Amino acid sequence: MHPHDALSEIATLLERERSSRYKSKAFRTAADAIEGLSDAELRDAASLRRRKGIGDSTFSVIQEALAGGVPAYLADLRERAGVQRASTLRGLLRGDLHSHSDWSDGLTSIDLMVDAARALGHEYLALTDHSPRLRVANGLSPERLRAQLEIVREMSGDGFTLLSGIEVDILEDGGLDQEPELLDELDVVVASAHSKLRMERGPMTRRLVRAVSSGRVDVLGHVTGRLVEGSRGTRPPSTLDARAVFEACAENGVAVEINSRPERQDPPDELIAIALEIGCLFSIDSDAHAPGQLSLLDYGAERAENAGVPPERIVTTWPLERLREWTGRAR
Numbered sequence: 001m002h003p004h005d006a007l008s009e010i011a012t013l014l015e016r017e018r019s020s021r022y023k024s025k026a027f028r029t030a031a032d033a034i035e036g037l038s039d040a041e042l043r044d045a046a047s048l049r050r051r052k053g054i055g056d057s058t059f060s061v062i063q064e065a066l067a068g069g070v071p072a073y074l075a076d077l078r079e080r081a082g083v084q085r086a087s088t089l090r091g092l093l094r095g096d097l098h099s100h101s102d103w104s105d106g107l108t109s110i111d112l113m114v115d116a117a118r119a120l121g122h123e124y125l126a127l128t129d130h131s132p133r134l135r136v137a138n139g140l141s142p143e144r145l146r147a148q149l150e151i152v153r154e155m156s157g158d159g160f161t162l163l164s165g166i167e168v169d170i171l172e173d174g175g176l177d178q179e180p181e182l183l184d185e186l187d188v189v190v191a192s193a194h195s196k197l198r199m200e201r202g203p204m205t206r207r208l209v210r211a212v213s214s215g216r217v218d219v220l221g222h223v224t225g226r227l228v229e230g231s232r233g234t235r236p237p238s239t240l241d242a243r244a245v246f247e248a249c250a251e252n253g254v255a256v257e258i259n260s261r262p263e264r265q266d267p268p269d270e271l272i273a274i275a276l277e278i279g280c281l282f283s284i285d286s287d288a289h290a291p292g293q294l295s296l297l298d299y300g301a302e303r304a305e306n307a308g309v310p311p312e313r314i315v316t317t318w319p320l321e322r323l324r325e326w327t328g329r330a331r
């Protein structure tokens, strides 16, 4: 196998496992470092080892790939990834409405996110980097978002569409953290709360209801903010009147996100059941912060299938044209 492919696949699988971003980044950097090298250059072990961006593990991966086998590191990762079974619903998903690039807190360029989305067979991906207030995530000012829009517009083609978007912060009072006119220009608006998740039930409910009733939101992201596992530790779900929030979502045609990240599993099953009963739309999203995380959709699809969500109620099973009609509705 080609060393470049081996390094990229390792990075992708590490990202899917959500191992440390430095680890995955090391493999992506090494893949970049050997991009375009001839076979002879790759086989010159001494100069390869001195090359910037090549470390011990990436060097051995390259050597093993050149020797003609699947590098052991990659074989292990493949084996771990192989045990997951794909749901029937996963096969019906056409795209993803929530993803990040290195413009905010994602790992890679928009290019690599698009390549990975195409490789998964997605028809579309919405790029939804964070909004200004989320400084820790390098949220985009209106100026940076406008600059990003110029780039996003150029990235569609060959049966794939990169939708413009944002994951806009829901402020404490339920306001949205971006200029209204700019939100109206975007294809997809995901709105999520990232701060003050421990607000009391009444104010938290009013906060989310106001956000989804703003007429500017398509998807309500990770509804409760809970974390159930992983390196960031756990966090209980926000307390809120789910029925009131989901009724507002249904009235405004806002889809409730089923966030696929295993550490989130948000909303919890009992809330999915309420949203289902109320008649809400859903969007199964990866919330990928790296190319290899786009395939986390598998987990969200499995949860939605187990919860009995009918595919036609999931906007990401819809053809792009219908999806665009929905996001372009008088929000």
Ligand SMILES: [Zn+2]
Pocket (backbone or CB within 6 Å): 167, 192, 194, 221, 222
């Ligand atoms: Zn978020």
Ligand SMILES: [Zn+2]
Pocket (backbone or CB within 6 Å): 098, 099, 100, 167, 287
């Ligand atoms: Zn996100």
